[in-house]
Amino acid sequence: MKLVKNAAGRLVPTQVNGQKQIPFKGVNKYKPKGKISGPPIRSCIDFPSDGNKLTKNLKEALTKAGLKNGMTISTHHHLRNGDVLTNTLFDTIKKMGVKNIRWFPSASFPVHSHLIKYLKDGTIHHIEGSMNGPLGKFTSEDKMKGVGVLRSHGGRYSAVQDGEVKIDIAVIASPTSDPFGNANGVTGKSACGLLGFALADSEYADKVIVVTDNLVPFPCIPWQIQGNNVDYVVKVDSLGDSSKIVSGTTQITKSPDRLLIAEYVAQFIDEAGIMKDGFSLQAGAGGTNLAFLLFLKERMKKKNVKARFMRGGSTKYLVETLEEGLTDYILDGQTFDLEGVRSMRKNPNHVNTSPFTSYNFHGKGNFASMVDVAVLGATEVDVNFNANVVSHSDGYLLHGIGGWQNCLYSKCTILAIPSFRDRIPVIIDEVTTLCGPGELIDVIITERGIAINPRRKDLLQKVKKSKLPIKTIVELKEEVYKICGSVPDKPKVDRNKVVAIIKWVDGTVIDSVFKIKKSFN
């Protein structure tokens, strides 16, 4: 495999899985050209005039869709760790004797470790999406036949649009659907909120199969997925384990150290002057991210400040913020708990979004860069503010990129992270895997202090007089290394063997993940 150094100084391949790759050129330095790709022209007269697209079962739908070796099959991850359908789907494909599938999920979860056997036996050739937990370990040890490709949510949408990924068959788990294929995620026993991650799939795939466990007569309202894009509808008993699809209640961290980080985040947003009437923010659903919102709300109430919109995975905490009148809108990217689902169903100001509206590189603008402040996490940050979200310092792939890369475009990007975990430094000399270039990352907030990117002189100036523990990133790193005892070793990897590539939002390759060699012993 030929490797070249990209603009970030990382070694990346120029070709993977038989497809040409463009090395990262720098932030906003590369624009793909050509036409947006599209699915074949279809004619309504080819479909049942009574609108009934029900087929007997998944196997029949796949057969009708023309499933064959080497195809690209997409799924979405709105069912999260409760997803049973994706596993059933590949059980079926295996039974049909089809091989070398490119699996193109919007993300994977530990529940999908069921698919490892199909990666081993060649049913699945490789994954383009995320490789979480056991799938990450499997990939890192170079056991996957092809090379993994990791994209952000926005990057995935763009890759479908610019033709880098042509989806042959999209299988869309739909908590409610009618026989025509109109579908949504807000009702039904497997309700998961919205279905935004399946939007591109429904619009661009050659064939679209909607699978539901709650079939209603036409029309299914709201139709988050439009039946006019759907070929077949399959009714199954259950899409998955509803208790793992959305949690009953999302929990705020109880860790005093994480709460301290969250307090610093709220204080920073306030004292840097970001928290003012009409502002906007992006909040994730991690424990620290939920907590900072509570602290921020106290400050907003005290100063009588109201946000225009809050973006993010919605939870009961975000819903409370909306219902207390502290924000005009929730722009929801995925719904994490029952309260989020309820609010989306009932409240017109709780709006569902998709990677197209929020993150898409090929859109005529997107929401991500309009957000005043985004509070995100990371597994590692280095002294140049570069950050990693996909692997840990031991080199193993562990997480997907999610919307993280896209959110870096906000006006102020804050990474709220512990400075170390157990004995694993999080602030280090150089990230194991580069996912986000330091020029887009503005502030690092840890329990031991806050480092502001020297590029952001404006922010430095604004909090100069505050009581916040401002340090340089090097000071933070030194402190962490001292606590952990010494400079950590790097994982031993085989530089000749790329197991996965990390795409930047524009489709270029920003970094490679290499095969892990045996541990130190």
Added chain:
Amino acid sequence: MAITKIRSDCRFEIQLKKSGGLKIDINSKVGILYGRSIKKQIIDMCKFFTVKNANIKMEDSGALPFVIAARFEYTIKKLKPEIKKEYLLPFNNKNLIKTTKDRIRRSRLYLPGNKPKFFINAGLHKPDGIILDLEDSVSPKEKESAKYLVRNALRSVDFYDCERMVRINQLPKGINDLKFVVSHGVQVILIPKCETKEQVIDVENEIKRLKEIHNIKHTIYLMPIIESALGIVNSYKIASASKINCALTIGLEDYTADIGTQRTEEGRESLFARSMIVNSAKAAGIQAIDSVYSDISNMEGLKESIIEAKSFGFEGKGCIHPRQIEVVHKTFAPSEMEIEKAKKIVEAFKEAEKQGLGVVSLGSKMIDPPVVIRAMRVLELAKTKK
């Protein structure tokens, strides 16, 4: 061997052999990052303790070097009790701050002595003091091991300007704990279940003996904890037993059990005991510090209990969770009105001093010296207000 589920800790299994050299088997969560460093540390320690032949198994969930050293030393000494020398890590130079008898002690955070994962960030929550506990929060089978850990923590962990306290075990056993802490940077010793002045004197004498051996110059203060009916009756004698007493405090769980009742939210059952503590402490010229508030989820209850403690004359409160610290500090902080009044009193005092007047007066009122001292204290507290 499964990696221990307790984070940031480790465990050793060592078999001493007659021959065969050192066989070191490390199963570590951070093996890729620190495996080499851990191995080197183990070899260093083997050299130090002249262990030449042994099978050493380590289970590690990300223990920091000071924890590894403590766990290893404890395991070796259990096998070879004749070893007397100690494997001491260098002092963290951040921990050289001095303390004084009357420093502000609004909050002191209890840290179970055998749970290292709580040590490292304790100071970040800015309590006035931390207590490394060898007593009730450590189970009997962990008691011995905890002493090594507490010793190493005192030397190595940056507690970010907190006063470093250790609660030793109940006497007489607790006397033996002192050699693990006195020469390692402890600043205050808490004597649990203290009932007589002789106990205070015993601790003071042992500290004196150890200080001479190790040539320690700074004062190590004592804070007796009264936890029984007898202790309450003797509280003045205890408080005045030693010049190095800096505060008197009360443990209400044990006290209420001792008088045959239960602790209530209202606290009527401890009215007498708490009043006694405050009175005895003040009579002896030291601080009175209240018990802990044990419901960590009830911040309102905590706040009310502090308002009450403050009205009793208590100056501090024990904390069992970092989230309690801010509430303690905020609630003990003087109000704006108190601060204004204190400023006026102190100004009047300075003015009187300047003019060489023996009597301080504010308006038409005479101000007595204790009032001036209290006003100064209020201003000192106001300075630390968040």
